[in-house]
Amino acid sequence: MIGPGRQLGKYHILEKLGAGGMADVWLAEDTTLKRQVALKILPPEFARDPERATRFEKEVLSSASLQHPGIVTIHDVGHEQGVHYYTMTLLPGGDLKQKIRAGLSPQQALKLLHQMADALDHAHGKGFVHRDLKPENIMFDGREQPVITDFGIAKAVGSGTKMTGTGMSIGTPHYMSPEQAQGLADLDGRSDLYSLGIILYEMLTGQVPFDADNTVGIAMQHVQAPIPRLPQSLGKLQPLLERLLAKDPGQRYQNAGELVQAIDDALSGKLPAPAAKQPVQKTQVLKAEKSPPTGKGSGLKWAVGGALLAAVLVGGFL
Structure with missing residues (x-):
């Protein structure tokens, strides 16, 4: 014991x-x-x-x-x-979730994002993908500098032939990328950048952009739901957010170094380049349906839902 x-x-x-x-x-x-x-x-x-x-x-x-x-x-x-x-x-400064609850200014959020992106740029350059970035995995040292923890641990304990037969790993539902939500095995650094986008939204607004009353509902929103708008006062950061949260990895920043440069531009007053056009509206909470619908397109919806459910079940989140 x-x-x-x-x-x-x-x-x-x-x-x-x-x-x-x-x-x-x-x-x-x-x-x-x-x-x-x-x-x-x-x-x-x-x-x-x-x-x-x-x-x-x-x-x-x-x-x-x-x-x-x-x-x-x-x-x-x-x-x-x-x-x-x-x-x-030992990191004595608490975690990012605690600082989000206390409240962060946009400038503080961008500075933290810059520091985290710089760390990811180093790790991705060495061939590491985190797979489970979330505020609880971002701790602070005695100088109040953010430090990312648990690199590789999600892959080590959350994947393997006995669990999935594919080597895939699943992140924490609110912070997982669309690729993770669909159970794709071949993740790269752009998956981590999506998770950073979720964290950025949470640092700016105090809440996650996608939520639902069950894990599968959250996963489906990562795949299907439009990127929510930031409050009007934060509108200049919307293009940065949309690049990070693009559903298609090809529309995101292609590496963390690009993100670092975009943050530098934002801090100096330059507007970040927008992602390719995507629907933008406030996210609605998805309710689990009790019986399969029979209308046009329902087969695809339920096929996606079934794949997500299987991925989440093997990931151990229900």
Whole structure:
């Protein structure tokens, strides 16, 4: 049983910092180096699967090669007494979700977006795709600088032949890209940029752009719903948002470096280039239908819905 006072290898567990679907987070002391670290422990149901546990360690070791001030430093990965874990730099400044709740100015939001995009540009250049960007995975260090955590973890614990047969991974529903919502396996950095677009909208307005009363409904909105309008006072940022949230990856910024330049332009007063035309209106909450419709076009709608439902079910979000 994991808890305060337990020794896990050279780590003395002090207190629980948080819990999530992919890992529980503990404050621990490295008794060799005499420093505090964040200790992330893989859930038991994942650790019992040898293939997934091995993949977890491989992905963490691989992501440890990322060296950037905007990406958390991985210190160690291992397993002890059947518990699989990794340790990373302790980030004392809370997460982005907390700052969104407190309120951010447009200038603060753009500055944070710039810093996150710069970190992604580094990671994507090394061949890494995050797959699960969300405010809870963006922490702050002691200097109040954003630091992206959990690179590769979504792929490690959320995919594999036993789960999907395709190697696909699914992100958190409110922040997943249309490609993820449709269960596509071949994701690239543009999927992360879409997730950044969701985060930008949330930083500017305090709410996510797409919502519904169930996970499948949220996923369908990512695929089908028009991009919502920002409030009139933020209208100059609409082209930037629309490029990030384009349904077609080919209409988005093609890499994070392009996004960094667009943010620089926005901060200097230049208008971002718009994406190709897409319908724009306020998003409506989709209600799950109780019986299949029979009208024209209903077959396609239900085929898409069925694919999304299957993807979400294997991703473990229901």
